[in-house]
Each structure stands twice: as structure tokens, then as C-alpha cells.
Amino acid sequence: MVSRGRSRVDLLQGTLDLLILRTLLFGPTHGHAIAKHIQRTSEEMLQVETGSLYPALHRLEAQGWIAASWELSEKGKRAKYYKLSAAGKKHLTAEQTRWDKFSRAMGLVLKPVDQEP
Amino acid sequence: MNDFLRKLGWFAQRRRKEAELREELEFHLAEEAEERATNGLAEEDARLAARRDLGSVALIAEDTRSTWGWIWIERVGQDVRYAARMMRRKPGFALAAILTLMLGIGGNTAMFALMNALLMRSLPVERPDQLVRLMEPVHPDGTPGRDDFTLVTHDSLQRQTRALSGVLAASVAGLRPLEIEDQGERRQVFLQFVSNNYFDILGVQAFRGRFFSQPSAGGAREPIAVISHDYWRRRYTSDPLALGARVRLRSGHEFTIAGIAPPGFGGLELDVPADIWVPVEQVVAGDDPDRFRDRWMRIVGRLQPGATIGQAQAEAVAVVGRPVVLELAANGYSGLRRRLIQPLLLIALVFGLVLLITCANLANLMLAATTSRERELGVRTAVGASRPRIIRQLMTESLVLAMAGGLLAIFAAWWITDALLAFLPPENAPALANLRFTLEPRALAFVAALSCFTCLVFGFFPALHATRRTGAPQFRAGAGTGERNRRWLSRGLLVSQVVMCTALLALAGVMLRSLQNLRSQDAGYREEGLLVAEVQPPFEYPEDRRDQLIEELRVRAAALPGVAIASFSHVGQMTGSTSQVRVGFPGHAKPAQDEPTVAEHRISPGFLRAMGTPFVAGRDFAPTDDERSMLVAIVNESFVRRFLQGRNPLGAQFFRDGPRAGELMEVVGVVRDSKWSNLREEPRTMYYRPYRQMGGTPVVRFALRTSGDPNAVAPLLIQAGQGVDRRMAIRNVVPFREIVNRTLVIERLVGYVSAAFAALALLTAAVGLYGVLAYSVVRRRREIGVRIAIGAQPGAVEWMIVRESLVLLACGVALGIPASLMITRLVSSLLFGLSPGDPGTIIAALSALTLATIAAAYVPARRAASIDPIFALRED
Numbered sequence: 001m002v003s004r005g006r007s008r009v010d011l012l013q014g015t016l017d018l019l020i021l022r023t024l025l026f027g028p029t030h031g032h033a034i035a036k037h038i039q040r041t042s043e044e045m046l047q048v049e050t051g052s053l054y055p056a057l058h059r060l061e062a063q064g065w066i067a068a069s070w071e072l073s074e075k076g077k078r079a080k081y082y083k084l085s086a087a088g089k090k091h092l093t094a095e096q097t098r099w100d101k102f103s104r105a106m107g108l109v110l111k112p113v114d115q116e117p
Numbered sequence: 118m119n120d121f122l123r124k125l126g127w128f129a130q131r132r133r134k135e136a137e138l139r140e141e142l143e144f145h146l147a148e149e150a151e152e153r154a155t156n157g158l159a160e161e162d163a164r165l166a167a168r169r170d171l172g173s174v175a176l177i178a179e180d181t182r183s184t185w186g187w188i189w190i191e192r193v194g195q196d197v198r199y200a201a202r203m204m205r206r207k208p209g210f211a212l213a214a215i216l217t218l219m220l221g222i223g224g225n226t227a228m229f230a231l232m233n234a235l236l237m238r239s240l241p242v243e244r245p246d247q248l249v250r251l252m253e254p255v256h257p258d259g260t261p262g263r264d265d266f267t268l269v270t271h272d273s274l275q276r277q278t279r280a281l282s283g284v285l286a287a288s289v290a291g292l293r294p295l296e297i298e299d300q301g302e303r304r305q306v307f308l309q310f311v312s313n314n315y316f317d318i319l320g321v322q323a324f325r326g327r328f329f330s331q332p333s334a335g336g337a338r339e340p341i342a343v344i345s346h347d348y349w350r351r352r353y354t355s356d357p358l359a360l361g362a363r364v365r366l367r368s369g370h371e372f373t374i375a376g377i378a379p380p381g382f383g384g385l386e387l388d389v390p391a392d393i394w395v396p397v398e399q400v401v402a403g404d405d406p407d408r409f410r411d412r413w414m415r416i417v418g419r420l421q422p423g424a425t426i427g428q429a430q431a432e433a434v435a436v437v438g439r440p441v442v443l444e445l446a447a448n449g450y451s452g453l454r455r456r457l458i459q460p461l462l463l464i465a466l467v468f469g470l471v472l473l474i475t476c477a478n479l480a481n482l483m484l485a486a487t488t489s490r491e492r493e494l495g496v497r498t499a500v501g502a503s504r505p506r507i508i509r510q511l512m513t514e515s516l517v518l519a520m521a522g523g524l525l526a527i528f529a530a531w532w533i534t535d536a537l538l539a540f541l542p543p544e545n546a547p548a549l550a551n552l553r554f555t556l557e558p559r560a561l562a563f564v565a566a567l568s569c570f571t572c573l574v575f576g577f578f579p580a581l582h583a584t585r586r587t588g589a590p591q592f593r594a595g596a597g598t599g600e601r602n603r604r605w606l607s608r609g610l611l612v613s614q615v616v617m618c619t620a621l622l623a624l625a626g627v628m629l630r631s632l633q634n635l636r637s638q639d640a641g642y643r644e645e646g647l648l649v650a651e652v653q654p655p656f657e658y659p660e661d662r663r664d665q666l667i668e669e670l671r672v673r674a675a676a677l678p679g680v681a682i683a684s685f686s687h688v689g690q691m692t693g694s695t696s697q698v699r700v701g702f703p704g705h706a707k708p709a710q711d712e713p714t715v716a717e718h719r720i721s722p723g724f725l726r727a728m729g730t731p732f733v734a735g736r737d738f739a740p741t742d743d744e745r746s747m748l749v750a751i752v753n754e755s756f757v758r759r760f761l762q763g764r765n766p767l768g769a770q771f772f773r774d775g776p777r778a779g780e781l782m783e784v785v786g787v788v789r790d791s792k793w794s795n796l797r798e799e800p801r802t803m804y805y806r807p808y809r810q811m812g813g814t815p816v817v818r819f820a821l822r823t824s825g826d827p828n829a830v831a832p833l834l835i836q837a838g839q840g841v842d843r844r845m846a847i848r849n850v851v852p853f854r855e856i857v858n859r860t861l862v863i864e865r866l867v868g869y870v871s872a873a874f875a876a877l878a879l880l881t882a883a884v885g886l887y888g889v890l891a892y893s894v895v896r897r898r899r900e901i902g903v904r905i906a907i908g909a910q911p912g913a914v915e916w917m918i919v920r921e922s923l924v925l926l927a928c929g930v931a932l933g934i935p936a937s938l939m940i941t942r943l944v945s946s947l948l949f950g951l952s953p954g955d956p957g958t959i960i961a962a963l964s965a966l967t968l969a970t971i972a973a974a975y976v977p978a979r980r981a982a983s984i985d986p987i988f989a990l991r992e993d
Binding site: 030031032033036050051054055057058059062070073075077078079080 | 137138140141142144145147148149151152170171172176177180181183184185
């Protein structure tokens with residue numbers, strides 16, 4: 001069970017965490033809204049699996065990067081709202097820098113200068 | 118650490134977290150469904166679609182939960198549940214395992230607790246490690262030196278010492294309580310005379326009131342006493358008015374109770390916790406010449422900070438003027454410690470062996486059980502369980518057993534301690550409070566450690582073994598390559614059990630036979646139908662009045678129904694005490710001083726017939742042998758052999774030294790030798806004389822020959838005593854057999870305990886052998902089936918199984934005999950009438966083992982022989 005869970009999460013781990021933290025930068029919100037936001041802003045390219053979303057949220061909470069509290073949603077139902085913590089903000093900045101470096105490196109390899117027109 | 122605390126915190130809120138997780142996922146579903154509904158789906162369809170999209174909620178919940186960090190605790194829970202399930206499947210095994218562990222761990226814990234109480238526990242005083250006691254050095258022949266001294270030894274040490282910050286004296290506690298008057302009421306108490314500085318040197322603070330040296334509020338040098346907290350509770354029901362009460366000793370000294378000692382403090386003597394302390398200076402003043410007389414004081418000092426025990430000892434030798442030694446005294450004084458240490462070590466050895474047998478046995482059964490679960494373990498490995506995970510799960514099973522056994526062992530230890538202490542004679546009753554099993558941290562730590570140790574021994578190695586081979590072979594039917602390995606381990610364990618069982622049985626055998634030899638020898642008396650009692654007339658009466666009362670009681674006792682002969686002697690046979698005198702004969706000036714002494718017993722007429730000591734010649738004393746008539750004596754055969762060889766003993770005359778020396782006694786009778794002090798003594802030179810010709814003893818011992826059960830006469834005797842004088846003390850009214858038993862405390866203790874536990878070990882080993890064989894027959898069904906199919910006779914199959922176990926037995930015995938010789942040599946000082954390696958006993962032990970082996974092997978052998986080859990071969 002452990003190994004199965006891990007393999008599914010592993011695949012997305014770095015990226016999903018980054019996406020969640022980035023989404024929460026706009027303000028506290030609940031799990032469903034996070035998933036929808038990622039979906040919408042990526043123009044439906046990224047589908048967030050519910051089976052990955054909640055383990056990731058709970059793990060981030062356990063690490064202290066996000067904090068959770070129970071609040072009323074805009075429709076008046078109790079929902080668990082997640083909020084970016086100070087440590088989470090720092091982590092997000094670091095991760096974002098890393099990701100930028102990584103994607104630039106990928107870009108350099110995949111689109112070498114000499115092939116440019 | 119922080120992380121751990123966080124996990125722990127979460128674990129505590131686990132229920133809430135679960136509910137929240139459910140609610141969170143519920144909310145997600147609702148949102149999802151609502152979104153679909155706004156896209157135009159019917160409400161029901163929307164919910165279903167959302168559900169479908171989400172996948173398994175349980176799985177998501179599980180994955181999420183795994184991030185919480187207490188998964189390991191859950192797994193332990195799983196393992197424990199699984200272990201419990203396995204045990205429910207084999208309740209017999211689990212029960213046997215827990216019971217044997219309970220007795221094994223419990224026995225060892227009881228021994229630990231006793232040793233702790235006797236040896237290791239410190240007195241409840243300040244810095245007990247600084248206390249030292251004065252002793253004489255051990256004699257060259259090995260007997261321990263005396264630890265009692267005169268008061269003046271204390272005085273000079275206290276005056277001159279520099280290495281010690283102070284020296285106290287405390288009277289040697291007798292096993293008998295003293296009678297005092299407390300507020301005019303007679304009480305039996307344990308009283309100690311102590312030096313004034315007693316409590317100061319021990320650093321014990323008064324619970325109430327004050328101690329000796331503190332300035333008194335009242336008049337100067339008022340004699341005061343201190344009572345123990347326990348006595349205060351018992352006698353005064355914890356009434357503060359006890360302070361100020363007056364106690365009077367029989368010597369006439371009066372004391373006012375001025376202080377109460379703190380709870381738990383009972384003085385320096387483990388065997389006899391004191392009730393009352395009084396200053397010895399009040400009884401024997403500082404300049405009294407009596408301070409030079411009688412060695413009746415223990416002397417204990419406290420080391421100065423920085424001084425070594427060596428310095429203090431050198432100083433003490435110089436002060437006392439002869440060789441003395443100082444010993445650490447943190448654990449106080451105890452006569453029981455000296456007596457019991459050897460037998461307790463022996464019993465500890467027995468219990469240790471029993472526990473090892475239990476462990477070996479369980480290891481073997483676990484091994485057999487895990488082997489029969491090879492396939493299950495193989496499947497688990499194949500689907501991804503790691504080896505540590507499987508070992509952990511197997512270990513959990515043994516841990517659950519060990520912990521259950523350990524928990525019950527606490528009760529077993531309590532019970533076993535009580536059973537062991539029941540062997541002690543009644544005069545040691547005051548010590549029991551100090552020796553009983555108490556739930557103290559040390560004992561609990563010992564139980565826990567022992568449980569873990571046993572678990573490791575019987576759980577870890579089989580688990581390691583069972584998981585050694587992983588992968589395909591388990592799926593193959595029948596034996597694999599590791600099979601041989603496993604069988605060697607299993608055989609080794611069985612052999613080691615046989616070795617230990619042989620040793621235990623031999624030990625129990627020689628002890629029981631020694632007891633039997635001691636009992637069945639001709640002791641010169643008949644112990645059946647004999648009632649004895651200590652009789653003490655009131656102390657205040659003059660001597661002749663007391664003797665008169667004793668005689669009156671004897672006459673009344675003789676008339677009681679069921680009493681054939683009533684008699685008494687001035688000291689009791691088999692109590693260990695005698696009067697020793699030297700004798701001389703007419704024609705020699707004086708008794709020779711270098712000759713061994715002779716025992717003198719003063720008896721009433723009929724005593725020898727009551728005891729059942731046969732006459733060889735002459736007559737018994739008659740009531741007419743009194744003060745006015747000629748002095749007479751009855752001698753024993755040893756007396757005749759030593760002094761009257763070749764003469765007619767009747768009519769011979771002799772005299773003794775001591776008071777009234779020189780008066781000639783004439784021999785009127787000769788009796789057979791009899792054991793007087795204990796059953797081990799060589800025949801002693803003894804003579805008897807009429808009590809009427811030399812009376813005046815504070816306590817005599819009655820001996821009543823009864824026609825029926827002696828116990829039936831006991832209440833009648835006590836009644837008769839009350840009839841003679843209301844203040845007549847009649848104590849220890851017991852059948853003589855009981856008195857003899859009290860001389861055999863150590864032999865009976867070691868004998869019965871080792872016999873009981875040897876039987877337990879034998880049973881354990883037999884059940885273990887049965888279990889291992891039964892498993893092996895199940896595993897070898899196919900092989901045995903093939904044998905039967907190709908024509909093996911049932912008898913041959915049975916013999917094959919039995920033979921295997923007999924070969925193991927033979928190996929075990931080959932090692933067990935030297936082990937038995939070793940262990941029985943340890944008890945050689947307790948043996949009687951046989952040598953340590955007594956062949957008869959060892960043969961008996963081997964027969965018991967062989968019988969047990971055959972009995973254990975027979976059922977599996979029968980089962981093997983009745984295997985139906987058709988079914989056996991079709992199964993796989």
C-alpha cells in the first residue's frame with residue numbers, strides 16, 4: 001500500500017507541491033477550489049487527481065508550509081481552508097527559483113541556439 | 118524529538134482527524150457534484166459522476182492518512198491484532214506458553230526480590246553507604262566472626278575514633294519478644310537497648326516527638342523511650358496521646374514514650390524490626406562495671422566524609438586491641454541472610470534453568486510453527502513484505518506472549534515468594550514484613566527485562582530462521598534445502614532441554630533422598646503421636662512455686678483424654694539447645710578440662726518413654742527420686758561406651774562440674790542414643806537426671822505421648838494450663854514432627870522447591886517434544902505416506918518416530934550426566950547418607966526422562982502410523 005501510494009505521488013511530488021503553494025499565494029482556499037484553479041489557469045492542461053491532491057495537502061500541512069482551518073465556504077458550508085504560512089512562502093520562492101533554473105536548462109537542451117533560425 | 122512529540126500529539130487526536138478527513142472529502146464530492154449539476158446534469162447523475170471521477174474514497178483516505186506519521190503505531194496495532202488472531206487459532210499453545218513463562222519469569226523474579234530484600238536493599242537511614250559495622254575476622258575454619266561486643270568496646274571506640282563521625286551500640290535482637298507493661302497492660306514487644314546517639318548517627322528524624330539526645334522539655338535525664346511507627350499504629354491506633362505514655366520493663370525500669378520513629382524504620386536488624394527503643398545508659402549507666410560484661414551489642418559507626426574504611430579499621434584495631442574488621446553496613450544485620458544465602462542461590466539456579474528450558478521449548482515450538490507457515494510467509498514476501506517487516510510481525514507474536522507471561526509473573530512472584538517464606542519456622546515471622554514481595558521499581562524493571570530477554574531468545578532466532586530463505590522454494594511442496602538446518606537447530610534445542618532436565622531431576626533426587634535418609638534413620642525417638650509445648654509459669658513466682666505449677670500441669674495433662682504419658686524436659690529435644698557439662702568419676706580429682714563436654718538433660722519421670730527412647734537396661738525415674746533421696750541418673754549408650762567400657766553401668770557413680778559439683782549421681786538406667794539437637798549430629802554422650810533433683814528453669818518443654826491425633830490434644834492442654842494458673846504461658850503447642858521439620862528448613866526448602874520445578878521442567882520438555890514431533894509428522898505426511906504405500910508396517914513407522922526422540926534423549930543424557938554431577942556437588946553440604954553423584958538417583962532421573970520421552974513421542978508416532986497413504990499423497 002505504501003509503495004503504491006508513494007509511486008503515484010512521487011511522479012508529481014515536486015510539481016504538485018509547487019502548484020499548490022503558488023495557488024495559495026492568492027489567499028486561503030479549500031482543496032476543491034485549488035484543484036479547479038490549477039485546472040483553469042493551466043487551460044485544462046493539468047488535471048489534478050483527487051487521490052494525489054489530499055495526501056499532498058496533508059503532507060504540506062505536516063511540514064508546516066501550509067496551515068488549515070475550518071471555515072464557511074461562499075455557499076455557507078463548512079470547508080477546510082488552507083493558508084500559506086511564512087515558512088511556506090519562503091519554500092515557494094526557493095522552489096520557484098529551482099524550477100525556473102530547471103526549465104531554462106531543459107529549454108537550453110531541447111532548443112539549442114545553433115538550431116535557431 | 119519534536120517530531121516524535123508531534124506524532125504523539127496527532128495520535129491523541131486521531132479520532133478527530135479521521136472525522137475531519139471524512140468531512141473534507143465529503144465536501145470535495147459535494148462541490149464536484151454541484152459543479153456538474155450546474156453544467157446541466159441531473160442531481161443524482163451528477164453525484165454518481167463525481168463519485169466515479171474521484172475513485173476509491175477509502176484509498177484516498179488511506180494515502181492521506183499515511184502522511185500523518187503515526188503509521189508505525191498502526192502497524193504495531195495490526196501486528197498485535199494479527200498475533201492475537203494466531204493465538205486464538207492455537208489457544209492450547211498460547212496458554213501453555215503464557216503459563217510456563219509466568220512460572221519461569223515469576224520464579225526468577227521472586228528470587229530476585231528475595232535477594233534484593235536480603236542483600237541489596239539499604240536501611241532507610243541517611244547516607245546508608247557511610248555506615249560500617251564492627252566484626253571479628255572470619256575464623257581460619259571458615260565460620261564467620263562474631264558481630265556482638267561489650268558496651269565498653271563501644272565506649273572506647275566512640276571516645277577515640279577520628280575516622281568515624283560517631284559510633285552507636287544497639288542490643289542484639291532476640292527472636293523472642295519481651296514482655297513489658299505498656300500503660301499497665303502486658304504486651305509482647307521487640308525491644309532494643311541503644312546508645313543515646315543511635316538516631317543521630319543513623320540520621321533518622323523523629324516522626325513525632327523527640328529522640329534521646331535532644332534536650333527534653335521536662336526534667337533533666339528523664340528516662341524516655343521511642344516507639345516505631347508500626348507499633349504506634351498497632352498499639353495506639355496512631356493516637357498522638359501515645360507520647361507521654363509509660364512503659365515498664367520486667368527489670369522495673371520505667372520509661373516515658375517521647376518520640377515516634379518515621380514510618381518504615383525498624384532498626385538495624387532485618388529479621389526483627391524493633392517496636393521500642395530505650396537508652397541503654399538508663400539500664401547500665403556509663404560507669405557501671407556491667408559495661409565490661411556480656412557481649413550483647415552491635416556496634417555501627419558512620420565514616421567521616423573523606424575517611425576510608427581501611428583507615429577506620431586500622432584505628433578500630435588499635436582501639437579494641439585485637440583483630441577486628443569493619444564492613445559496610447548499608448544492608449543492616451540479618452541472621453537469615455547468613456542461613457538462606459546458599460539455599461536461595463541454589464533455588465535461583467533451579468529457577469534459572471527452568472526459565473531456560475521454557476525458552477528453549479518455546480523457541481522450538483515457534484520454529485516448528487513458523488516452518489509450517491512457510492508458504493504463508495512465502496506469499497507475504499512475494500507480494501512485497503520486506504524481511505524486517507515479517508520478522509517484526511513474528512516478533513510481535515512472541516512479544517505478546519512474553520508480555521502476557523511477564524504480567525502474570527508479577528502475581529506468580531508474589532505467590533512463589535509467599536510459598537518459599539512458608540518454609541521458614543514461626544520464630545522468623547517478624548522478618549516476613551521485610552521479605553515479602555513488594556511491587557518496587559527494581560522488581561518491575563527485572564520482570565520487564567526478563568520478559569524482553571525471553572522474548573528475544575524464543576522469538577528472535579526462530580523469526581530470523583524462518584525468514585532466511587525468501588522466494589520460490591517455499592512454494593515447492595515438502596522439504597527444501599534449509600530444512601536440514603532447521604532440524605539441527607530444533608534438535609539442538611531438544612537436547613539442551615534434556616541436559617537441563619537431567620540436572621534438575623538429579624538435584625531434586627539427591628535432595629529428596631537426603632531428606633528421606635534423614636527422616637528414616639533411627640533417631641532414638643518416635644515422632645508420631647507426640648505433642649510438645651513450651652510451658653512458662655509466671656515469672657514473678659518464686660522458683661519452687663513455679664516448679665510446683667509445672668508438676669501440677671503435668672498431672673492434669675496426664676489425665677487428659679487421648680494422652681498416654683505426660684512428661685517434660687528442661688530444654689526441648691530438637692530445638693538445638695543443650696546444657697553442656699563435664700563429668701568426673703570417683704577416684705579422679707576433677708573432671709578433665711580438655712575432654713569434650715557431655716550433655717545433661719533434666720527430665721520428669723516418663724519423658725524417655727513419651728519420646729519413645731528405648732531402655733537398654735535398668736529403670737526409669739520414679740516420682741520418689743526427689744531432693745531427699747539419692748541422686749540418680751540415666752545414661753545413654755555413648756556414655757557407657759566412652760566412660761564405663763567393660764563395667765556394669767548400673768550402680769556406677771559420677772559427678773559433674775558447675776553448681777553443686779561433686780555430688781555423686783548413681784546410674785540407674787541405660788537408654789539408646791537419640792538425636793538431640795538435629796538429625797545430622799553424631800551420637801552424643803548424654804545423661805538424664807530427674808528434674809526434681811535439680812529444678813528451677815524458667816521454661817520447660819512438655820512432651821505428651823498421645824493415643825490419637827496429637828493436634829486434638831493441643832486445645833485441651835492450653836485449657837488445662839489456664840486451669841492451673843491464668844498467667845501460665847503455653848507456647849508452640851505443635852506435634853513433635855513439626856519441631857523436627859523446623860530443623861530441616863533448608864533441606865526441605867531446596868528439596869521440595871527443586872522437586873516441584875524439576876517436575877514442571879520435565880512436563881514442559883515433554884509437552885515441547887510432543888509439539889515438535891506432532892508438527893514434524895504433519896510436515897512429513899507425504900514421506901511417511903510413501904513409506905506406508907511401499908509396505909512399511911505401522912510398528913516400523915511408530916518405531917521410526919520414537920527412535921528419533923530416543924536418539925535425542927541419549928545425546929542429552931550423555932551431556933546431562935556430567936552436568937548433574939556438577940550441580941549435585943553444589944549441594945554436597947546439604948546431602949545426607951549419599952554422595953553427590955549418587956548412581957541410584959541418576960538412574961531414577963534417567964528412567965523418569967525416558968518414560969516422559971516415550972509418552973511424549975507415542976501419540977505422534979501413532980498418528981504417523983495411521984496416515985492413509987492415499988490421502989497423504991493426494992493432498993499436494
